[in-house]
Amino acid sequence: MIQTETVKQKKRKKQKRWGIHLFPIPALFIYGLFIVYPLVAAITYSFYDWKGIQKQAFVGLENYKNLFTLEPFSGMFWNAFGHNVLYFVVQMVVQNGLAFFLAFIIFQKIRGAELLKMAYFLPRLLSVIVVGFLWKLILNPNFGALNVILSKLGLESWKKAWLGDPDTALMTIILVNCWFGLGFAILIFLAGFQSIPKELIEAARLDGAKGLTMLRRIMMPLMMxxxxxxxxxxxxxxFEAFELVYAMQGSQGEPYRSTDTLAVYFYRLAFGGATGDSTAIGLGSALAVVLFLFICVFTALFLNYMKKKEVEM
Incomplete structure (x- = not known):
């Protein structure tokens, strides 16, 4: 009798274990449907010629070759790539640099620190599309709040068609993106500061470290x-910048392709019919695959490099 009950208990445990393995299935299904399938489809589509939305002959790497060598595709690709690089550099310097500084100030337990955290994070609660349209109104050259304020301050010479001038359009969008992402970056850096053991900070203070010396010698290595x-x-x-650019300037990278990014260029190639070429979907898929591989490879190399640096520190 006891042996029969033991066998039944073992069967129930096995059934429970198998039941646990069923829980990830919905998540895996959603991941496969919206991540894996589009990626595999894009790779497949990039090897074919297209007429509208109809797949034609297999062309191998022809779409990739055209993307990098055939005008106007190669010119637009490198133009958009340069804009993405600028996007990254400015965000690192302006957004992340300012966020690191503000996080350090908030970490010092200044009065109203909690209120500051909420204020900095508030823009992040808005939709990117809403942010784009709001800033488009603010930057309007005729009735926008920014030019009105500049007029009130007597700075008439500073007034510009911020989104209509090729020299200022891209930088304006990038700075708006920095404003939007500042709060999130502050929270990440603040979490890093708060994870530093208090004993180390106190010991460093006893040794005479303070201010920038404390930040550079003690906190920075631990903040890596x-x-x-x-x-x-x-x-x-x-390198995936799309929503804000699209909301503020549309899919054509106006003015004169000065706000084009790789994601906007991909949208225009694959869905916008920018060239009327029969291989638009194939070229767009090739661009999507190139962008995916570039992001994956760069991220993997950077993470590997940083892990080595952490070990050295």
Missing amino acids: PSIMIMTVLTFIQS
Whole structure:
């Protein structure tokens, strides 16, 4: 009798174990449907010629060759790539640099620190599309709040068509993106500061370290995981920049392709019918695959490099 009950208990435990393995299935299904399938489809589509939305002959790597060598595709690709690089550099310097400084100030337990955290993070609660349209109104050259304020301050010479001038359009969008992402970056850096053991900080203070010396010699090495996370996230976001650019300037990269990014260029190739060429979907798929591989390879190399640096520290 006892042996029969033991066997039954073992069967129930096995059934429970198998039941646990069923829980990830919905998540895996969603991941496969919206991540794996589109990626595999894009790779497949990039090897074919297309007429509208109809797949034609297999062309191998022809779409990739055209993307890098055939005009106007290669010119638009490198133009958009340069804009993505600028996007990344400015975000690292302006957004992440300012966020690191503000996080350090908030970490000093200044009065109103909690209120500051909420204020900095508030823009992140808005939709990117909403942010784009709001700033488009603010930057309007005729009735926008920014030019009105400049007029009130007597700075008439500073007034510009911020989104209509090729020299200022891209930088304006990048700075708006920095404003939007500042709060999130502050939270990441603040979490990094708060993870530093208090004993180390107190010991450093007893040894005479304070201010910038404390930050550079003690805190910076211990902040490397947070810095690494924000660098990777900023890189990925910069090279996937689409929503804000689309909301503020549309899919044509106006004015004169000065705000084109790789994601906007991909949208225009694959869905926008920018050239009327029969291989638009094939070229767009090739661009998507190139962008995916570039982000993956760069991220993997950077993470490997940073892990080695952490060991050295």
